Amino acid sequence: MAPPRISAAESVIMEALWARGPLGAEEIVAEVAPGQGWGEATVRTLIARLIKKGAAASERTGARVVYAPRVSREAYVTAESQGLLDRLFGGQVAPLVAHFTRTTTLSSEDRARLRRLLDDLDAEEGE
Structure with a gap:
């Protein structure tokens, strides 16, 4: 079963729970409200x-x-990533990577990490 859709605002609460949960409402308010400009009622x-x-x-x-x-968090990130991939890139990874390489400056470290990832994938296929 896929995880439920979580809005951007709700994901702020979830990040606090994933990092430090379980938490009481007061703890959640103290952790997320100041940085978001939210009141206690919004968090609740x-x-x-x-x-x-x-x-x-x-x-x-x-x-x-x-x-x-x-x-x-892993299930949420997987579902959100797949949703983004499906909606914007027809479920294909290569157009996503091509988009980011055209619109974002990749550091030499980023490029090296991508190369290692592809090398690891090639090695797994060869096993």
Whole structure:
């Protein structure tokens, strides 16, 4: 089953949960609200949306409610990446890479990493 669609704002909450979860609402507010210019109500609304979507879960521990991710970051990144690839590049990786090489300055380190990745893929195919 594919992970639920997570908006850009919701992904800020999820990043906090992936990095430090489980967290209480107050901890999430303290971590993400200042950098986003959000109030407590906005953060709580985003948490509620994530729970409704099944991306996060709440659990009562004593008098405290904590929130934890139900979707791994890896599953989210995979789904989002595939969605981007499908929507913009017909599911093909080469046009995506070509686009970024034309529109972004790749450092020599970036180019070397791409070469190593391709070499590793070629080596795997040869096994």
